[in-house]
Amino acid sequence: MVTKNSKIDKKNIVEVHVDYRELILLLITAFLPPVIFAIWIRNTEKYHKERWRSIFLCFFWGATIAVVAAIILEYVLNFSIIPSIQRQELIPLISVVIIAPFAEELTKPLALTLKTVKRELSEFEDGLIYGAVAGLGFSATENFLYGWSYGLEFLSEGLFFFLVFMAIRSFGGCLLHASATAWTGYGYGKAIMRHATILRVVPYLVLAIFVHAFYNFVLSYNLAGATTGLFIALGFTAVSIQVVRAKIRTLDNKNR
Numbered sequence: 001m002v003t004k005n006s007k008i009d010k011k012n013i014v015e016v017h018v019d020y021r022e023l024i025l026l027l028i029t030a031f032l033p034p035v036i037f038a039i040w041i042r043n044t045e046k047y048h049k050e051r052w053r054s055i056f057l058c059f060f061w062g063a064t065i066a067v068v069a070a071i072i073l074e075y076v077l078n079f080s081i082i083p084s085i086q087r088q089e090l091i092p093l094i095s096v097v098i099i100a101p102f103a104e105e106l107t108k109p110l111a112l113t114l115k116t117v118k119r120e121l122s123e124f125e126d127g128l129i130y131g132a133v134a135g136l137g138f139s140a141t142e143n144f145l146y147g148w149s150y151g152l153e154f155l156s157e158g159l160f161f162f163l164v165f166m167a168i169r170s171f172g173g174c175l176l177h178a179s180a181t182a183w184t185g186y187g188y189g190k191a192i193m194r195h196a197t198i199l200r201v202v203p204y205l206v207l208a209i210f211v212h213a214f215y216n217f218v219l220s221y222n223l224a225g226a227t228t229g230l231f232i233a234l235g236f237t238a239v240s241i242q243v244v245r246a247k248i249r250t251l252d253n254k255n256r
Contacts, residue, residue, distance in 0.1 A: 030143035061111035061136025101212035133186020135177030179240035
Protein backbone atom coordinates (compact mmCIF):
# COMPACT_ATOMS: atom_id res chain seq x y z
CA MET A 1 0.00 0.00 0.00
CA VAL A 2 2.80 2.42 0.81
CA THR A 3 5.44 3.40 -1.73
CA LYS A 4 8.36 5.73 -1.44
CA ASN A 5 6.85 8.53 -3.46
CA SER A 6 3.20 8.00 -2.59
CA LYS A 7 2.59 8.69 1.08
CA ILE A 8 -0.94 9.81 1.75
CA ASP A 9 -1.13 13.40 2.99
CA LYS A 10 -3.99 13.38 5.51
CA LYS A 11 -4.11 17.16 5.56
CA ASN A 12 -4.70 17.29 1.84
CA ILE A 13 -7.35 14.60 2.10
CA VAL A 14 -9.34 16.68 4.56
CA GLU A 15 -9.09 19.78 2.40
CA VAL A 16 -10.31 18.11 -0.79
CA HIS A 17 -13.93 18.93 -1.61
CA VAL A 18 -15.60 16.21 -3.64
CA ASP A 19 -19.12 16.35 -5.02
CA TYR A 20 -21.24 13.22 -5.15
CA ARG A 21 -20.59 12.65 -8.88
CA GLU A 22 -16.84 12.58 -8.35
CA LEU A 23 -17.29 10.27 -5.38
CA ILE A 24 -19.45 7.86 -7.39
CA LEU A 25 -16.92 7.91 -10.24
CA LEU A 26 -14.11 7.22 -7.78
CA LEU A 27 -15.98 4.32 -6.17
CA ILE A 28 -16.75 2.75 -9.54
CA THR A 29 -13.21 3.05 -10.89
CA ALA A 30 -11.74 1.82 -7.59
CA PHE A 31 -14.00 -1.19 -6.98
CA LEU A 32 -15.23 -2.32 -10.39
CA PRO A 33 -11.86 -3.58 -11.73
CA PRO A 34 -11.14 -5.71 -8.61
CA VAL A 35 -14.67 -7.15 -8.74
CA ILE A 36 -14.22 -8.07 -12.41
CA PHE A 37 -10.81 -9.61 -11.66
CA ALA A 38 -12.34 -11.58 -8.77
CA ILE A 39 -14.98 -13.06 -11.09
CA TRP A 40 -12.24 -13.80 -13.63
CA ILE A 41 -10.14 -15.63 -11.03
CA ARG A 42 -13.11 -17.54 -9.66
CA ASN A 43 -14.09 -18.67 -13.17
CA THR A 44 -10.57 -19.86 -13.95
CA GLU A 45 -11.63 -23.04 -12.19
CA LYS A 46 -13.76 -25.07 -14.58
CA TYR A 47 -14.84 -27.85 -12.22
CA HIS A 48 -16.30 -27.45 -8.71
CA LYS A 49 -16.30 -23.65 -8.77
CA GLU A 50 -16.22 -21.83 -5.46
CA ARG A 51 -19.41 -20.58 -3.82
CA TRP A 52 -20.16 -16.90 -4.31
CA ARG A 53 -20.77 -16.44 -0.59
CA SER A 54 -17.22 -17.51 0.25
CA ILE A 55 -15.85 -15.39 -2.59
CA PHE A 56 -17.71 -12.37 -1.24
CA LEU A 57 -16.47 -12.94 2.33
CA CYS A 58 -12.84 -13.09 1.18
CA PHE A 59 -13.25 -9.95 -0.91
CA PHE A 60 -14.99 -8.15 1.96
CA TRP A 61 -12.29 -9.18 4.44
CA GLY A 62 -9.58 -7.91 2.13
CA ALA A 63 -11.38 -4.61 1.54
CA THR A 64 -12.08 -3.90 5.22
CA ILE A 65 -10.46 -5.82 8.07
CA ALA A 66 -7.24 -6.59 6.23
CA VAL A 67 -6.76 -2.93 5.29
CA VAL A 68 -7.28 -1.67 8.83
CA ALA A 69 -5.10 -4.42 10.31
CA ALA A 70 -2.32 -3.77 7.80
CA ILE A 71 -2.33 -0.03 8.50
CA ILE A 72 -2.08 -0.65 12.24
CA LEU A 73 0.63 -3.28 11.84
CA GLU A 74 2.65 -1.09 9.46
CA TYR A 75 2.43 1.80 11.90
CA VAL A 76 3.58 -0.37 14.82
CA LEU A 77 6.47 -1.86 12.85
CA ASN A 78 7.58 1.49 11.47
CA PHE A 79 7.37 3.07 14.92
CA SER A 80 9.35 0.19 16.43
CA ILE A 81 12.02 -0.31 13.78
CA ILE A 82 12.61 2.99 11.98
CA PRO A 83 13.98 4.96 15.01
CA SER A 84 16.77 2.42 15.43
CA ILE A 85 18.02 2.83 11.86
CA GLN A 86 21.02 5.12 11.70
CA ARG A 87 21.36 5.32 7.94
CA GLN A 88 18.48 7.57 6.88
CA GLU A 89 18.69 6.51 3.24
CA LEU A 90 17.65 2.98 4.24
CA ILE A 91 14.40 4.06 5.89
CA PRO A 92 12.28 4.26 2.70
CA LEU A 93 13.69 0.94 1.53
CA ILE A 94 12.84 -0.84 4.79
CA SER A 95 9.41 0.74 5.04
CA VAL A 96 8.37 0.15 1.44
CA VAL A 97 10.11 -3.08 0.50
CA ILE A 98 10.08 -4.94 3.81
CA ILE A 99 7.53 -3.64 6.30
CA ALA A 100 4.62 -2.89 3.94
CA PRO A 101 4.75 -6.24 2.07
CA PHE A 102 5.12 -8.16 5.34
CA ALA A 103 2.18 -6.44 7.03
CA GLU A 104 -0.15 -6.64 4.07
CA GLU A 105 0.66 -10.23 3.10
CA LEU A 106 0.14 -11.26 6.71
CA THR A 107 -3.33 -9.76 7.08
CA LYS A 108 -4.94 -10.48 3.70
CA PRO A 109 -4.85 -14.30 3.70
CA LEU A 110 -6.41 -14.46 7.17
CA ALA A 111 -9.69 -14.35 5.24
CA LEU A 112 -9.20 -18.07 4.63
CA THR A 113 -9.43 -18.77 8.36
CA LEU A 114 -13.09 -17.71 8.39
CA LYS A 115 -15.25 -20.78 9.05
CA THR A 116 -17.38 -20.28 5.94
CA VAL A 117 -14.28 -20.11 3.76
CA LYS A 118 -12.23 -22.70 5.58
CA ARG A 119 -14.80 -25.45 5.09
CA GLU A 120 -14.74 -24.79 1.35
CA LEU A 121 -11.04 -25.70 1.12
CA SER A 122 -11.46 -29.14 -0.43
CA GLU A 123 -9.07 -28.84 -3.39
CA PHE A 124 -5.57 -27.39 -3.58
CA GLU A 125 -6.58 -24.74 -6.11
CA ASP A 126 -9.21 -23.39 -3.71
CA GLY A 127 -6.57 -21.67 -1.59
CA LEU A 128 -5.14 -19.95 -4.66
CA ILE A 129 -8.56 -18.60 -5.59
CA TYR A 130 -9.59 -17.41 -2.15
CA GLY A 131 -6.19 -15.87 -1.50
CA ALA A 132 -6.32 -13.98 -4.78
CA VAL A 133 -9.84 -12.72 -4.09
CA ALA A 134 -8.84 -11.49 -0.63
CA GLY A 135 -5.97 -9.63 -2.27
CA LEU A 136 -8.35 -8.09 -4.79
CA GLY A 137 -10.60 -6.85 -1.99
CA PHE A 138 -7.58 -5.19 -0.42
CA SER A 139 -6.63 -3.59 -3.74
CA ALA A 140 -10.16 -2.16 -4.13
CA THR A 141 -9.89 -0.10 -0.96
CA GLU A 142 -6.30 0.78 -1.79
CA ASN A 143 -7.45 2.02 -5.21
CA PHE A 144 -10.01 4.22 -3.49
CA LEU A 145 -7.45 5.68 -1.08
CA TYR A 146 -4.97 6.45 -3.84
CA GLY A 147 -7.73 7.84 -6.04
CA TRP A 148 -8.93 10.07 -3.22
CA SER A 149 -5.41 11.28 -2.46
CA TYR A 150 -4.03 11.69 -5.99
CA GLY A 151 -6.58 10.70 -8.62
CA LEU A 152 -8.82 13.68 -7.98
CA GLU A 153 -5.91 15.94 -8.90
CA PHE A 154 -5.83 14.25 -12.30
CA LEU A 155 -9.61 14.62 -12.55
CA SER A 156 -9.19 18.37 -12.23
CA GLU A 157 -7.07 18.19 -15.39
CA GLY A 158 -9.69 16.16 -17.23
CA LEU A 159 -11.62 12.89 -17.11
CA PHE A 160 -9.16 11.18 -19.48
CA PHE A 161 -6.18 11.77 -17.18
CA PHE A 162 -8.14 10.50 -14.18
CA LEU A 163 -9.20 7.32 -15.98
CA VAL A 164 -5.64 6.64 -17.15
CA PHE A 165 -4.34 7.08 -13.60
CA MET A 166 -6.98 4.75 -12.13
CA ALA A 167 -6.51 2.19 -14.90
CA ILE A 168 -2.76 1.96 -14.28
CA ARG A 169 -3.32 1.93 -10.53
CA SER A 170 -6.00 -0.76 -10.79
CA PHE A 171 -4.14 -2.99 -13.21
CA GLY A 172 -0.87 -3.02 -11.28
CA GLY A 173 -2.31 -2.96 -7.78
CA CYS A 174 -5.06 -5.50 -8.40
CA LEU A 175 -2.88 -8.08 -10.12
CA LEU A 176 -0.09 -7.60 -7.59
CA HIS A 177 -2.28 -8.23 -4.55
CA ALA A 178 -4.10 -11.10 -6.23
CA SER A 179 -0.98 -12.93 -7.42
CA ALA A 180 0.95 -12.43 -4.17
CA THR A 181 -1.75 -13.42 -1.68
CA ALA A 182 -2.80 -16.37 -3.83
CA TRP A 183 0.40 -18.19 -2.83
CA THR A 184 -0.19 -17.82 0.89
CA GLY A 185 -3.74 -19.02 0.33
CA TYR A 186 -2.38 -22.00 -1.55
CA GLY A 187 -0.02 -22.88 1.28
CA TYR A 188 -2.76 -22.50 3.89
CA GLY A 189 -5.17 -24.64 1.90
CA LYS A 190 -2.58 -27.41 1.54
CA ALA A 191 -1.82 -27.30 5.26
CA ILE A 192 -5.52 -27.57 6.15
CA MET A 193 -6.24 -30.42 3.76
CA ARG A 194 -3.16 -32.37 4.80
CA HIS A 195 -3.75 -31.64 8.50
CA ALA A 196 -0.23 -30.24 8.66
CA THR A 197 1.21 -27.69 11.04
CA ILE A 198 0.58 -24.06 10.20
CA LEU A 199 4.34 -23.64 9.85
CA ARG A 200 4.00 -25.28 6.44
CA VAL A 201 2.45 -22.03 5.26
CA VAL A 202 5.59 -20.00 5.99
CA PRO A 203 7.44 -20.74 2.69
CA TYR A 204 4.37 -19.62 0.74
CA LEU A 205 4.04 -16.48 2.86
CA VAL A 206 7.69 -15.69 2.16
CA LEU A 207 7.01 -16.13 -1.57
CA ALA A 208 4.03 -13.75 -1.35
CA ILE A 209 6.13 -11.17 0.50
CA PHE A 210 8.90 -11.48 -2.10
CA VAL A 211 6.45 -10.94 -5.00
CA HIS A 212 5.03 -7.88 -3.26
CA ALA A 213 8.45 -6.54 -2.27
CA PHE A 214 9.85 -6.89 -5.78
CA TYR A 215 6.92 -4.94 -7.24
CA ASN A 216 7.31 -2.17 -4.66
CA PHE A 217 11.05 -2.00 -5.23
CA VAL A 218 10.80 -1.74 -9.01
CA LEU A 219 8.00 0.82 -8.84
CA SER A 220 9.53 2.95 -6.08
CA TYR A 221 13.21 2.97 -7.02
CA ASN A 222 13.54 4.21 -10.57
CA LEU A 223 16.84 2.51 -11.33
CA ALA A 224 16.01 2.33 -15.03
CA GLY A 225 13.81 5.43 -15.17
CA ALA A 226 10.25 6.00 -14.00
CA THR A 227 8.55 4.90 -17.22
CA THR A 228 10.70 1.79 -17.61
CA GLY A 229 10.17 0.91 -13.96
CA LEU A 230 6.41 1.24 -14.37
CA PHE A 231 6.35 -1.06 -17.40
CA ILE A 232 8.57 -3.62 -15.66
CA ALA A 233 6.26 -3.60 -12.62
CA LEU A 234 3.12 -3.94 -14.73
CA GLY A 235 4.69 -6.68 -16.83
CA PHE A 236 5.74 -8.51 -13.69
CA THR A 237 2.21 -8.49 -12.29
CA ALA A 238 0.76 -9.64 -15.63
CA VAL A 239 3.11 -12.63 -15.67
CA SER A 240 2.54 -13.35 -11.99
CA ILE A 241 -1.24 -13.59 -12.31
CA GLN A 242 -0.92 -15.83 -15.36
CA VAL A 243 1.32 -18.18 -13.37
CA VAL A 244 -1.34 -18.31 -10.65
CA ARG A 245 -4.12 -18.98 -13.15
CA ALA A 246 -2.06 -21.67 -14.87
CA LYS A 247 -1.57 -23.36 -11.50
CA ILE A 248 -5.32 -23.19 -10.81
CA ARG A 249 -6.11 -24.78 -14.18
CA THR A 250 -3.51 -27.52 -13.71
CA LEU A 251 -4.82 -28.48 -10.27
CA ASP A 252 -8.42 -28.18 -11.42
CA ASN A 253 -7.89 -30.61 -14.29
CA LYS A 254 -6.53 -33.17 -11.83
CA ASN A 255 -9.73 -33.00 -9.78
CA ARG A 256 -12.36 -33.19 -12.50
